Amino acid sequence: MDILLTGGTGTLGRPLCAALQGAGHRLTVLSRRPATDVRHRCGPAVEVWPTLDAWSVDRHFDAVINLAGEAIADARWTSARQALLRSSRIDLTSALVTRMGAARTPPQVLLSGSAIGWYGDRQDLALDETSTGGHDFAARLCADWEDAAGGAAAFGVRVCQLRTGLVLSRQGGMLSRMYWPFRLGLGARIGDGRQWMSWIHVDDWVALALHLLNDGHAEGAYNLTAPFPVTHSEFTQRLAHSLRRPVWLSVPASILRLGLGEAAGLLLGGQRVMPGRLEAQGYRFLFPQLEPALRSLMR
Numbered sequence: 001m002d003i004l005l006t007g008g009t010g011t012l013g014r015p016l017c018a019a020l021q022g023a024g025h026r027l028t029v030l031s032r033r034p035a036t037d038v039r040h041r042c043g044p045a046v047e048v049w050p051t052l053d054a055w056s057v058d059r060h061f062d063a064v065i066n067l068a069g070e071a072i073a074d075a076r077w078t079s080a081r082q083a084l085l086r087s088s089r090i091d092l093t094s095a096l097v098t099r100m101g102a103a104r105t106p107p108q109v110l111l112s113g114s115a116i117g118w119y120g121d122r123q124d125l126a127l128d129e130t131s132t133g134g135h136d137f138a139a140r141l142c143a144d145w146e147d148a149a150g151g152a153a154a155f156g157v158r159v160c161q162l163r164t165g166l167v168l169s170r171q172g173g174m175l176s177r178m179y180w181p182f183r184l185g186l187g188a189r190i191g192d193g194r195q196w197m198s199w200i201h202v203d204d205w206v207a208l209a210l211h212l213l214n215d216g217h218a219e220g221a222y223n224l225t226a227p228f229p230v231t232h233s234e235f236t237q238r239l240a241h242s243l244r245r246p247v248w249l250s251v252p253a254s255i256l257r258l259g260l261g262e263a264a265g266l267l268l269g270g271q272r273v274m275p276g277r278l279e280a281q282g283y284r285f286l287f288p289q290l291e292p293a294l295r296s297l298m299r
């Protein structure tokens, strides 16, 4: 397939680029970075586009994979930051959808990013794709992002929204940030530790993206999370155990709220998300359980 990718240089984009090229697909990566940097991250054979203006009506892509977005957990959500978090996802997705509609032959499929933050903070409630959405900033961001992608269905495009959980990878994201403090025995529990963490191993995330790309019947929102989510307390214990370190520190919720404001909700709240649709289809996870997933990444 000829595939256009946004966010191809990111934590999820890089292993996905490698897997797609390994499967024989040709990639064009939309990126703000210099072409040399993109080729270094995504592979020497990728075509690099600095803007969507490069998309002429005659250029056909079989698929578009849309992962770009300003990092959500990196800074306090000031109103300027919120605007950037929204525009880097929703405006870019709307622009992509407009281009898909303008193409003489629109792509067959759009895989578009989203997150389990779509559900909001729901304490212990088990959630699947039939559950209702949340109302906080992150939930509205995801809902509007999904809606923008859904617009491509009007052009006959099969649209899948990837409601991604906390991806475990050593190349970026939450685990790579936790690794060194825990490795040095300075890992800490956050808040009361009862918040749920719906995680997924990066290898499963990549395998699922390929699965949804290739399954012509897959459509709509999918929870990309392992079938056994854990509480934050259990996660920190298991991470520390995998590194043979203790966890004896904790960060009170009040301190985190003082530093991060509303964004602290990402760490203090959580969702207990089940991959209902994938399980119903019989998808077999490479890493359904946390301990082997951590072990494979800590090797």
Ligand SMILES: NC(=O)c1ccc[n+]([C@@H]2O[C@H](COP(=O)([O-])OP(=O)(O)OC[C@H]3O[C@@H](n4cnc5c(N)ncnc54)[C@H](OP(=O)(O)O)[C@@H]3O)[C@@H](O)[C@H]2O)c1
Binding pocket: 006, 007, 008, 009, 010, 011, 012, 013, 030, 031, 032, 033, 067, 068, 069, 070, 071, 072, 084, 088, 092, 113, 114, 115, 116, 164, 165, 166, 167, 168, 172, 173, 174
């Ligand atoms: N990793 C996770 O655990 C996780 C969980 C849930 C949802 N997600 C979502 O999945 C997507 C991919 O995740 P990731 O971990 O790979 O993210 P990432 O490492 O932060 O990469 C995101 C990519 O988006 C592009 N980007 C960043 N800021 C942008 C901006 N202001 N305007 C346009 N493009 C921008 C960048 O590409 P260039 O620099 O090349 O332009 C970057 O490589 C993200 O949208 C994220 O919100 C991730």
